[in-house]
Amino acid sequence: xxxxxxxxxxxxxxxxxxxxxxxxxxxxxxxxxxxxxxxxxxxxxxxxxxxxxxxxxxxxxxxxxxxxxxxxxxxxxxxxxxxxxxxxxxxxxxxxxxxxxxxxxxxxxxxxxxxxxxxxxxxxxxxxxxxxxxxxxxxxxxxxxxxxxxxxxxxxxxxxxxxxxxxxxxxxxxxxxxxxxxxxxxxxxxxxxxxxxxxxxxxxxxxxxxxxxxxxxxxxxxxxxxxxxxxxxxxxxxxxxxxxxxxxxxxxxxxxxxxxxxxxxxxxxxxxxxxxxxxxxxxxxxxxxxxxxxxxxxxxxxxxxxxxxxxxxxxxxxxxxxxxxxxxxxxxxxxxxxxxxxxxxxxxxxxxxxxxxxxxxxxxxxxxxxxxxxxxxxxxxxxxxxxx
Amino acid sequence: xxxxxxxxxxxxxxxxxxxxxxxxxxxxxxxxxxxxxxxxxxxxxxxxxxxxxxxxxxxxxxxxxxxxxxxxxxxxxxxxxxxxxxxxxxxxxxxxxxxxxxxxxxxxxxxxxxxxxxxxxxxxxxxxxxxxxxxxxxxxxxxxxxxxxxxxxxxxxxxxxxxxxxxxxxxxxxxxxxxxxxxxxxxxxxxxxxxxxxxxxxxxxxxxxxxxxxxxxxxxxxxxxxxxxxxxxxxxxxxxxxxxxxxxxxxxxxxxxxxxxxxxxxxxxxxxxxxxxxxxxxxxxxxxxxxxxxxxxxxxxxxxxxxxxxxxxxxxxxxxxxxxxxxxxxxxxxxxxxxxxxxxxxxxxxxxxxxxxxxxxxxxxxxxxxxxxxxxxxxxxxxxxxxxxxxxxxxxxxxxxxxxxxxxxxxxxxxxxxxxxxxxxxxxxxxxxxxxxxxxxxxxxxxxxxxxxxxxxxxx
Ligand SMILES: Cc1cc2nc3c(=O)[nH]c(=O)nc-3n(C[C@H](O)[C@H](O)[C@H](O)COP(=O)(O)OP(=O)(O)OC[C@H]3O[C@@H](n4cnc5c(N)ncnc54)[C@H](O)[C@@H]3O)c2cc1C
Ligand SMILES: Cc1cc2nc3c(=O)[nH]c(=O)nc-3n(C[C@H](O)[C@H](O)[C@H](O)COP(=O)(O)OP(=O)(O)OC[C@H]3O[C@@H](n4cnc5c(N)ncnc54)[C@H](O)[C@@H]3O)c2cc1C
Numbered sequence: 001x002x003x004x005x006x007x008x009x010x011x012x013x014x015x016x017x018x019x020x021x022x023x024x025x026x027x028x029x030x031x032x033x034x035x036x037x038x039x040x041x042x043x044x045x046x047x048x049x050x051x052x053x054x055x056x057x058x059x060x061x062x063x064x065x066x067x068x069x070x071x072x073x074x075x076x077x078x079x080x081x082x083x084x085x086x087x088x089x090x091x092x093x094x095x096x097x098x099x100x101x102x103x104x105x106x107x108x109x110x111x112x113x114x115x116x117x118x119x120x121x122x123x124x125x126x127x128x129x130x131x132x133x134x135x136x137x138x139x140x141x142x143x144x145x146x147x148x149x150x151x152x153x154x155x156x157x158x159x160x161x162x163x164x165x166x167x168x169x170x171x172x173x174x175x176x177x178x179x180x181x182x183x184x185x186x187x188x189x190x191x192x193x194x195x196x197x198x199x200x201x202x203x204x205x206x207x208x209x210x211x212x213x214x215x216x217x218x219x220x221x222x223x224x225x226x227x228x229x230x231x232x233x234x235x236x237x238x239x240x241x242x243x244x245x246x247x248x249x250x251x252x253x254x255x256x257x258x259x260x261x262x263x264x265x266x267x268x269x270x271x272x273x274x275x276x277x278x279x280x281x282x283x284x285x286x287x288x289x290x291x292x293x294x295x296x297x298x299x300x301x302x303x304x305x306x307x308x309x310x311x312x313x314x315x316x317x318x319x320x321x322x323x324x325x326x327x328x329x330x331x332x333x334x335x336x337x338x339x340x341x342x343x344x345x346x347x348x349x350x351x352x353x354x355x356x357x358x359x360x361x362x363x364x365x366x367x368x369x370x371x372x373x374x375x376x377x378x379x380x381x382x383x384x385x386x387x388x
Numbered sequence: 389x390x391x392x393x394x395x396x397x398x399x400x401x402x403x404x405x406x407x408x409x410x411x412x413x414x415x416x417x418x419x420x421x422x423x424x425x426x427x428x429x430x431x432x433x434x435x436x437x438x439x440x441x442x443x444x445x446x447x448x449x450x451x452x453x454x455x456x457x458x459x460x461x462x463x464x465x466x467x468x469x470x471x472x473x474x475x476x477x478x479x480x481x482x483x484x485x486x487x488x489x490x491x492x493x494x495x496x497x498x499x500x501x502x503x504x505x506x507x508x509x510x511x512x513x514x515x516x517x518x519x520x521x522x523x524x525x526x527x528x529x530x531x532x533x534x535x536x537x538x539x540x541x542x543x544x545x546x547x548x549x550x551x552x553x554x555x556x557x558x559x560x561x562x563x564x565x566x567x568x569x570x571x572x573x574x575x576x577x578x579x580x581x582x583x584x585x586x587x588x589x590x591x592x593x594x595x596x597x598x599x600x601x602x603x604x605x606x607x608x609x610x611x612x613x614x615x616x617x618x619x620x621x622x623x624x625x626x627x628x629x630x631x632x633x634x635x636x637x638x639x640x641x642x643x644x645x646x647x648x649x650x651x652x653x654x655x656x657x658x659x660x661x662x663x664x665x666x667x668x669x670x671x672x673x674x675x676x677x678x679x680x681x682x683x684x685x686x687x688x689x690x691x692x693x694x695x696x697x698x699x700x701x702x703x704x705x706x707x708x709x710x711x712x713x714x715x716x717x718x719x720x721x722x723x724x725x726x727x728x729x730x731x732x733x734x735x736x737x738x739x740x741x742x743x744x745x746x747x748x749x750x751x752x753x754x755x756x757x758x759x760x761x762x763x764x765x766x767x768x769x770x771x772x773x774x775x776x777x778x779x780x781x782x783x784x785x786x787x788x789x790x791x792x793x794x795x796x797x798x799x800x801x802x803x804x805x806x807x808x809x810x811x812x813x814x815x816x817x818x819x820x821x822x823x824x825x826x827x828x829x830x831x832x833x834x835x836x837x838x839x840x841x842x843x844x845x846x847x848x
Contacts, residue, residue, distance in 0.1 A: 035789050042792060148792050167785065226839065256839075263478070270660055273832055275475055275483050275845070276492060282843035293840030298800065299831040 003029035003164065005194040005349055006183050008171050008206055011041035012147070012335065013327050014198035015154035016342025019075070022161035024346060029192065030155075030163060031185055033170040034269065037151040040200050040334070043303020044147040045223060045245060045257040047236060048336045050113060051086040051139035052102065054312050056360035057337065058111060063356065064340035065141065071339070077153035080146025082250075085235035087117075087125065089288060090135045095240040099137035113139045128232040130288050137240070144236055144247055147335060154342070171199075174209045180323065194323045194349050201266065201306030203314065203328030213367045214314050216306035216329045217374070220262035220271035222278065223302070226295045228252030237288065244284040254292065256285055259332060262302035271302040307331040308366075309374045315344060315361035322352050326363045391493050393419040393466070395713050396482055398473050398655070399501035401429020402453070402699045403691025405460045406706035407499055407713075412465035414714040419495065420460075421471040421484055423835070427457045430503055430523070431699040456703065474833035476500070476655050480686030483833065483845075490841040496717060497686050499709050500656060501702075504649040504692035507671070508805045509544070510765055510773075511758040512617045514645070518624025522552040522646035529555060538641020539564035541627045543616055546570075546750040547595060549646040554598045556644075557605055564638050566602070567613045567629045569647065570750055578749040585745035587738030591700070592745075610636075616758055618643055648752045651693050654804060657829045659687060665823040668744075669696055670752040671808070672826065678733060679712035680705060688712065701739035704732040755812045765813070766806040768799020773813060780817040787811050787828045802830035 005021055007014045010032030021028045032038075048068055050061040072078045090096045099116040106114045117125075119134050155165065166187060173184040180193035199206045207214040233248035245257040260281040263272040278300075286293045308314065308329040318324040325348045327341055334341075340356070347354040366372040395411050397404045400422035408420040422429075432453025460467070468486055475483035480498040484491055506521045513519065522542060528534050539562045542553050553566050585592060602609070615630030619637065626637045650671035653663060661682050662675040673695050680688040690709040691702035711728050714720035720728075759765070761774040771794050779793045787810050790796055796810055797803030803810070807827030815825040 035785060037792075038788075152793075224839075265660075268660065272478060272660070273475070274477070275832075275842070276481070276847040278842055279845045279847060282839050285839055286843045293838065293843065295839050297833055297837050297839060297842065299798075299802070300833065301831050 003027050003190065003192045005029070005196060006031060006181060006190055006192040007196040007198055008183070009198035009200055009203075009328070010036040010155070010165060010167065011039060011198060011200050012037070012151045012154065012338040013041075013200070013330070013341055013345075014196070015151050015158060016338045017196055017198060017327065017345040018163040018342075019154045019158040019161070020342040020346035021349060022158045022163040024350065026346075026350070028158070028163045029190060030158075030165045031169050031171055031183065031190070032165065032167045035167045036155050036165065037148055039269070040303050040305040040330070041151045042148055043221075043223065043301060044335045045255060046080070046144045046147045046150075046335055047086070047142075047245065047247075047333075048081060048083075048145050049086045049139070049142045049236070049333070050336070051088065051137070051142055051238070053333070055109060056312055056357075057333075058106070058109060059357050060337055060340050060344070062111065063343075064337050067339035067343075068145065068336075071153070075153040075157045077149065077156075079150040079153050081143060082145070083141050083143035084247075085125075085138055085140045086142035086238065087122070087136050087138045087235040088238045088240045089122070089129065089133045089244075090137070090240045091132050092134075092241075096135050098240050099135065103137060113141060115140065125234060126237070128289055128291065130290060132287065138235065142236070145335070150335075150338065154338075171206065174206070176321070194325070196345055196349065197324070197326045198328055200328050200330075201304050203306055203326065207326065207363075210318070210324065212318060212320070212363065214326065214329070214363055215366055215372060216308055218264040218266045218304055219307050219332075220264040220302040220304055221257065221332060222260045222262045222273055222281065222300060224256040224278075224281070224297055225299050226254040226256070226292070227298055229254060229292070229295055232289070232291070239284060239288070242284040243281070244288065246285060253298065254295065256281065258284070264304055266304070269304070271304050273300045273302055305330065305332055309372060313337075313361055314363045315341060315358050316363050317348050317352065319364045325349055390417065390419065390466070391491065393417045393493070393495045394717050395419075395497050395499060395710075396421060396480075396493055396495035397499045397501055398422070398476070398482070399429065399503055399691070399693070400424065400427040400467070400469075401501060401503050401691060401702060402431065402456060403503070403693075403702035403706035403709075404429065404499070404501035405456050406703040407501060407690055407710040408465040409460045409463040410707045410710035411713055412463040414710070415719050416714060416717060418465035419468060419493070420465055421468045421473055421482070423470065423472040425469050427460065427467065427469070428453050432456065472835035473655075474835040474837050476659060476687070478659055478684055478687070480684075483837075485835065485837065485841065490837060490845045492845055492847045497688065497713050499680070499713065500687065500689045500693055501691045501706060502652045502655060502693045504696055505652045505804070507647045507650050507752060508809060509645060509647040509753065509755060509758060510763050510806075510809055511615075512760055512763050513620070514618055515764050515767055516618045516620050516624050517622070518620065518641060519618045519643045519645065522549055522644040525642070525644040526552050526555065529559060533559070535559045535561040536642040538562070539639060540642045540644065541565050541567060541638055541640040542644045542646075543567035543613065543627065543629070544569055544646035545753065546646060546648045547746060548649065550595070550598050550602065552644060552646065553607070554601055557602065557607065563607045564640055565608045565610055565629070567610045567616065567627070569613050569616075569753055570611075572612050574749040577751075578745050581741075581745040581748045584741035586741075588742040591698075591742060614757070616645075648750065649692065649696055650808070651696060653693070654802070654830050654834060656682070656689060656693070658832060658834075659684060660829075661687070663826065667823070668747045668751070670822070671696070678708065679729070680709040681712060697736065697739045697743050701736050704735045704739075707732050708736075755809045756816055759809075765809050766796040766799065766803075768801050768805075769795040771796040771806075776810060776813050777817055780814060785814075785818055787814050787825060790814060791828045797828050802834070803828050804830065
């Protein structure tokens with residue numbers, strides 16, 4: 001059997017794309033250097049969040065949430081999805097003002113899922129929260145999923161529909177001729193009429209092999225998981241102003257994120273926890289939930305993720321060649337988008353178009369000299385997305 | 389304790405103590421960190437305060453540790469007992485908790501002297517109360533002089549098993565049997581290495597006299613053991629010992645198991661240092677030069693954590709690492725370093741000769757030989773060999789994948805116990821060699837650290 005699409009990268013996005021293509025009768029080949037979900041898709045915090053998302057991503061995030069709810073039917077696996085809500089805490093009048101403004105903006109775009117709530121409602125939902133909290137903003141239908149289960153489920157279903165995976169195989173070079181693409185790998189050469197770049201933080205390198213300029217910066221976000229504690233938390237918690245993210249899993253452990261940077265070693269494909277930066281990660285946690293101060297940390301880890309200059313991904317066909325589609329650079333918030341982006345990329349591969357608005361994600365938006373500017377907001381999803 | 393010493397050493401065993409003494413004598417500011425309450429590491433455990441100290445039960449080697457500690461105490465190095473190191477960074481900085489307070493040290497260099505640990509050898513029933521490693525049994529003896537009431541069975545291979553058997557014998561324990569897992573023909577295998585080991589004559593003599601002592605006693609020795617099973621409902625009641633097709637049940641209250649030692653590579657793996665497979669010792673060890681220098685500028689290794697050569701060699705390796713630190717920090721020129729290094733290196737060579745003999749006589753067992761499908765591999769998460777094989781049948785190809793899918797090696801011990809067995813099973817089931825498959829890396833923090841500790845950590 002030969003493939004008619006080659007997908008580079010076996011993360012969530014490569015796997016979601018493989019599933020959609022296979023479900024529509026294509027025979028994709030996924031080439032993955034390590035093993036499936038070795039990088040961002042396995043290290044992810046798994047937040048399924050629309051709250052405070054960049055305006056360009058909102059239409060996609062709405063559709064993606066609809067798919068998250070249908071995963072049991074589509075994949076035969078719920079991927080651990082739990083729609084427990086996402087809540088950002090507010091501690092000052094300015095914080096409160098922001099929640100109102102943000103909800104108004106989102107509403108003006110046609111969405112009403114963001115809801116400013118008062119202190120009493122926050123306390124009702126999260127009795128353990130500190131008294132310094134005076135309100136917040138909530139998206140009640142957001143939630144989280146299990147990253148490893150999710151990518152594995154997409155992969156399993158894709159394979160059962162005829163997709164193939166080649167793990168421990170690295171793409172070394174790419175050639176184009178009249179018949180299509182030939183990809184040189186550590187396990188030989190593979191050809192197909194269409195090519196998809198889902199190489200995550202290494203997407204820029206794949207693009208460079210194709211002569212295209214698509215800058216990303218590799219970053220390593222840090223995660224913390226604690227020992228099990230009695231249930232105290234329903235929704236996933238963030239903060240209007242502080243870098244904070246925490247959720248309690250079914251087994252009682254608390255998973256803490258917030259985008260604090262570790263050391264990214266792109267060459268080795270590894271990353272390290274940098275403890276010197278973590279007191280700032282833990283202080284907002286203790287401020288919001290003083291009882292967590294005594295809870296032991298079981299494990300810290302970091303995961304590599306590619307961040308674009310404007311902190312939104314590259315999604316779209318190459319301007320030079322419609323048989324090449326890019327989908328990478330998810331900048332720390334691509335887990336939620338996984339289900340829908342597979343649909344979009346499959347549409348682009350098969351029909352050259354998608355009904356969803358992807359203009360903001362144009363692959364060549366930084367290609368022209370002078371257009372590249374790494375935003376002050378780059379990479380820090382909180383700041384970036386607050387500015388919407 | 390200064391937060392920025394010239395040299396911070398993790399581990400106050402023979403390697404760490406000797407390194408600290410040497411470095412401080414050469415004018416470096418040195419901080420020695422160890423989580424134990426007293427210096428001495430494993431072999432000289434509780435050397436200054438054991439109730440059996442100086443007695444015939446523990447031998448003269450053990451008591452010599454006291455001299456090492458004395459030299460260290462007068463060297464001017466700072467000693468931090470009760471200091472749990474929970475992280476080391478590639479730049480040499482160290483996260484440590486002392487007296488309940490987490491601190492972040494930024495020494496100019498760090499020496500890892502974290503020693504060895506006993507090879508984990510899972511077999512049916514090994515998690516029953518009453519079954520422990522010979523090393524744990526030795527610690528009980530050294531700490532409290534306690535000997536078990538019921539019959540004791542010792543099983544395994546290697547010099548430490550012999551030593552613990554003799555120590556239990558002298559302490560008056562009832563030893564029902566010593567089940568020897570060493571493949572027959574130890575002396576034939578050892579003979580070609582004998583000449584090379586003669587440089588360590590005193591240690592050789594000690595080994596031979598222990599063998600003789602055990603032979604003279606009426607302790608039953610069962611040679612050529614090929615299978616082991618611990619039997620009991622709530623705790624150990626008997627040990628089933630197999631020699632080929634023959635099986636025998638021996639009633640026992642305590643089973644002490646030992647299958648040699650392997651370097652403790654938790655920190656060096658965490659640092660992503662290159663490691664190499666040592667086929668004779670059947671273990672991974674960090675790549676390091678003769679001075680213990682690694683691929684990372686600020687990080688060196690010494691002692692059994694770098695290479696299993698025993699306690700005396702660890703002393704010399706510690707001094708070598710200290711000389712190199714002094715050189716790199718500019719207080720000792722290269723020629724001086726090398727001049728002082730020469731005798732230490734020669735001593736290490738002698739111990740390497742002895743080790744070749746021991747390795748030939750007591751080849752480490754293959755973990756696969758002693759386990760069956762239902763044997764627990766990961767104690768923390770209760771994962772069996774069959775669970776691991778099922779994950780592999782499902783498509784997993786490396787230990788990290790198996791870890792993610794099964795949670796094997798994800799518990800509080802972070803794979804310290806089960807990592808190597810996990811890698812062994814993966815290699816077997818995927819048609820690879822042991823050399824192809826590294827155990828998964830542990831994640832920090834290595835020791836207890838709370839959210840509040842980390843929130844309060846001062847990092848500048
Ligand atoms: C710690 C952390 C927490 C996160 N939390 C959230 C969250 O809460 N919510 C959210 O929505 N998002 C979150 N994200 C982001 C989200 O996980 C990612 O955006 C998403 O997983 C990206 O998927 P991907 O498939 O694009 O990339 P990846 O999973 O990184 O996959 C890319 C794959 O390409 C492979 N590859 C690269 N080069 C080659 C080559 N030359 N040959 C072959 N293969 C190659 C790589 O090995 C890799 O497996 C988080 C990310 C991290 C790191
Ligand atoms: C259980 C056991 C029993 C042994 N018994 C004998 C014996 O009776 N006779 C003999 O000759 N050899 C014995 N050995 C071998 C002997 O221990 C070594 O050859 C010798 O101790 C090596 O010295 P070292 O300095 O390299 O390490 P060690 O003596 O092991 O010292 C390492 C030190 O590092 C400390 N450490 C490790 N990690 C951390 C951390 N994260 N934070 C803080 N401190 C840390 C430990 O507490 C320990 O004190 C035994 C080995 C084991 C495993």
